[in-house]
Amino acid sequence: MKKPLEGSSGAEAFVETLNALGIDRVFLNPGIDLVPLIAFIARCRASERKAPRVILCPDESVAVTAAHGYAMVSGTPQVVAVFEDVGTLQGGGAIVNLKYGRAPVILCAGANSIPDRLNWQQEPADQRRIVRDYVKWDHEVTANDDISSVLKEAYRVAAEPCGPVYLTFASGVLMGKAGKGQVSAFAADHGLTALDADTTGLAAAADMLVAAANPLIMSAYSGRHPESVKSLVDIAETLGSRAITTDLRMNFPSTHPLCPGIDAIKGDAYDHYICDADVLLVVDYNFPGPVAKRTVPGGSAKIIHIDMEPLKNGKPLWGRQPDVLIQGNSARILPALDERIKQSLSPGQRARCKERSERIAEEHKRVKAGWQALADADARKKPISAEWLCRCIDEAIDDDAIVVHMIPSTADALSHQLRRTKAGTIFSWGENAGSMGWALGAALGAKLAAPDSMVVSLIGDGGFIYGCPVATLWSASAYRAPFLTIIFNNHAYAVFREIMPMFGGPDLITGEMGFEVGIDMPNPPDFAAIARACNAYGQGVEEPSDLAPALKAALDEVRGGRSAVLDVKI
DSSP states (O other): OOOOOOSOBHHHHHHHHHHHHTOOEEEEOOOGGGHHHHHHHHHHHHTTOOOOEEEEOSSHHHHHHHHHHHHHHHOSOEEEEEOHHHHHHHHTHHHHHHHHTTOOEEEEEEOOOSTTOBOTTSOBOOGGGGTGGGOSEEEEEOTTSOHHHHHHHHHHHHTTTTOOEEEEEOTTTTTSBOOSSOOOOOOOOOSOSSOOSOHHHHHHHHHHHHHOSSEEEEESSGGGSTHHHHHHHHHHHHHTOEEEEESSSOOSOTTSTTOOOEEOTTOOTTTHHHHHOSEEEEESOOOOOTTTOOOOOOTTOEEEEEESSTTGGGOOGGGSOOSEEEESOHHHHHHHHHHHHHHHOOHHHHHHHHHHHHHHHHHHHHHHHHHHHHHHHTTTOSSOOHHHHHHHHHHHSOTTOEEEEEOGGGHHHHHHHOOOOSTTSEEESOSSOOOTTHHHHHHHHHHHHOTTSOEEEEEEHHHHHHTOHHHHHHHHHHTTOOOEEEEEEOSBOHHHHHHGGGGTOGGGGSHHHHHHTTOBOOSOOOHHHHHHHTTSEEEEEOSGGGHHHHHHHHHHHHHTTOOEEEEEEO
């Protein structure tokens, strides 16, 4: 029989609201300010009362990143709790990744308790200013606020369009008495109950696509709604249109005849299709920057843009306004657009779409055969090529495995060799994010959200260091959330190695000079040994012929309940 708890505090209101919202995890790095919350959760556990499970992360950046991974896989907002301003700062770049990865995460911290704090300009200190450029909303919860109402609003704001929220709690709020009103159940509106598009925009888009000679579909993160994958496939098959999915989400099956493969946001394998298209249907796609996408549509090309946030960052698409702009939830808009297209097609147009579909399928068959031949040609090369490594990974995992990756310097190899066919089976950090190490903690969160799935983290050697492997692997062991990490170890900051010749010649990045200027990283740590020290399986791989058996052994270890790390020299 459950024991009743006496009294009502801010901490109780916090927990009961999370219960009502369906949030069953709190990713925690503890601080003195959070003791009332931790104590109340402990009391709930002792009395068999419902409370979120605490996921202890020994580093704040891991807590934020794990919540990011969990939110991506589950599709629901998650909560992180850290210590005041210093815990927030320790979260650092992981908070930036929340913005660009569109992660619905509520980051909570105590407000710094030092009274009358001033900054160096002798102005009142503003803790929330630390993250204000990267969150959708920030708010300090004071004794005058109803914690339940604030958390519900934070949940609403963090949800579609997804993004992070930052809440600080004034000293004593979690310990003090809460309001007497009961917490009612709260149903989040993800925008799936109504179509947010006007019929005029849909009709104009359908007419443009039906009249197109060479349409192109592009999507970066529409796959966050699994049902949208089928809708994109239906539209592509109806039109006989090429479709490009990215490495951010699984938006379109990469094995489909109308898809050339997974496009890497940081790569350029399929960029030439952009300038060849006369009509582009761009769905949930961020504004490409000069580094991410150097190819732009032709001047006469028509652009149809469907997005929850059509004016992200205040910039128009490719430096120009779209010809048709439909703002709303693509999961609802795409089926309606497909129906419009089917109604508009004449028998002659249907025949032309079928012919185009067959022609594109043959072209893609040749393209994919070329990528396969490229990997086969590298099968015996040493050091191991990224193409061969990605090919071996693809053959070792099944269609249900969740791939969480952050390998910008080998992005094209991933796009050539990896195949993903199911929604929710590939995730990356975000188009413009720049904080390394993300794929390690995100894999932890992904595994917690999908405990029955194989989770594979692809990361560089520098990223592995940034990702706080000791803290992450400890949490994975403690919470029985094993995953496989594959390190693409090139002993360097390879992106900079590629760029440096543009500024002074290749001699700047060879031999000792590469180390002296901070690009090469000779004699790296023994990452496999680090893994073994954290109750994980660790193995180094240098021979191309050893890749397949090493991958099998590592996957078997994960299936047996232990995380694994493969340190592959490329």
